[in-house]
Amino acid sequence: MKKFYFINFVLISNAFFSQSLTGVGFQKDIKEYWAINVQINTQEDISVSYPSLGCSGKWLLIKEDKNLTLLKERITYGVDKCIPENYIVMTRDNLSPTTFRFYIFENVEDEIPYAVGVLEK
Numbered sequence: 561m562k563k564f565y566f567i568n569f570v571l572i573s574n575a576f577f578s579q580s581l582t583g584v585g586f587q588k589d590i591k592e593y594w595a596i597n598v599q600i601n602t603q604e605d606i607s608v609s610y611p612s613l614g615c616s617g618k619w620l621l622i623k624e625d626k627n628l629t630l631l632k633e634r635i636t637y638g639v640d641k642c643i644p645e646n647y648i649v650m651t652r653d654n655l656s657p658t659t660f661r662f663y664i665f666e667n668v669e670d671e672i673p674y675a676v677g678v679l680e681k
Contacts, residue, residue: 620633631647
């Protein structure tokens with residue numbers, strides 16, 4: 561099982577409520593880019609949409625710390641176009657305080673993400 565180490569990342573828990581993040585992801589196996597939008601209203605209300613793929617859903621906060629945030633993604637619209645459940649690991653980009661990198665895993669114990677991307681405040 562892959563171990564995630566958390567050291568007070570605090571993207572979701574702090575004063576970042578009612579913030580929007582936009583970005584792009586890349587799915588390695590099919591070599592395809594896609595847009596991603598995330599709306600953080602509260603810890604319990606995080607919406608995600610992939611407009612170019614035609615699917616959307618919710619992110620559920622599992623664990624958060626300084627360097628990483630672990631979320632579970634549940635696709636609720638366009639389930640036939642996207643993988644219905646994933647695990648998202650987010651981390652701050654060292655070059656920009658408003659940029660985050662994300663990694664998408666099909667299973668929490670996977671060591672290699674099947675997609676990667678960048679989100680910007």
